[in-house]
Amino acid sequence: MRVENSFLPAAGVGERTERRLWQHGVTHWTDFDGDGPGIGDATAENIYSFIDAAERALDAGNTSFFADALPSGELWRLYENVADDVAFFDIETTGLDQHSSVVTTVSVHRGGDTTTLVRGSDLTAERLQALLDAPMVASFNGKRFDAPFLEHHFDLSLDSPHLDLMYPCRRLDLTGGLKQVERDLGVDRAEVDDVDGREAVRLWRRYAEDNDEAALDRLVTYNQYDTQNLQAILDAVAERLHRDVFEPHV
DNA sequence: TAATTCGAGCCAATTAGAGG
C-alpha cells in the first residue's frame, strides 16, 4: 500500500474508521466523496483538509509531513512511495557505549548503490549528511543505537523520516535481532556469515593496530551486507503488513 | 430534537528488546 491509501492522519479518524472506509470501497484519497460509515460533516471536513494538505506535501516531496501525520508505527506505509531513494544505513563501532567508543565504518545502501565511509579516511560529517539526507532513512534498532551514536560523534542533523525496522518486525513476531530476522525471512547471507557485531570490533582492531587490510575488507563487506539486507527485510515486511492491514479490507 | 452509543485521543505506568 501507499500513503494515498491512508486516512488515519485526519482528525476524528482512527483505525476503526479507516478500516470501515476501506471496506466501503474508499481505499484511496480520490475515492472519498464526503460520506461513509460513521463519517459525519465534521469528520468529512477534516478528511478533505487532510487530503488537500497531503496531496501538496506529496507533490513537494515533503515526506516529513507524513512522518509527523502518521502514527509512528505506520510510517512503513510511506515506503512504496519513496522505495527507490531510501537510505538504508548501518554503523560499526568499537563498542556499545557512545561515550567510550567511536564509529569505525558507516554503510549506506541507497538507490541500488552501497557506499561505505571508513574512519580515518572518508568518514566525515559532510559525507554522512549528504548520504543520509534522503526522503526516508531505514535501519534496524537505529533509532536507539545508530542515529544517536552518529549525532554524538558528528555535527549532523538527521531529520529525514526514520523507519526503524525493529518495530514493524516485532509486530510481525520477528524478533531475536537482525540475523535471526534474516533467517526467519529467508534473506540470504552466504558470505561473512560468521561475522557479528563483536567480531566487527575485533576486525577493526586488527586493521587499526596491525595494518591488516584484509580485516578491513572483511569488516566493510559485512557492514555492506547488513545495509543491503535491510532492504530485503523491508521489502518482505512491507508486503506482509500490506497483507495484514490493508488487503483483508478491500 | 433529545437520548444514546461510538470511538478518537490522551495519559500514566509497564515492559520487551536490540545494537557493537
Added chain:
DNA sequence: CCTCTAATTGGCTCGAATTA
C-alpha cells in the same frame, strides 16, 4: 555489558454520529 524507544494496557473524557 547499558541504555531507552515504542508498543501495550487500561482507564477516562468528550465530541460526534446514529437512532428514535
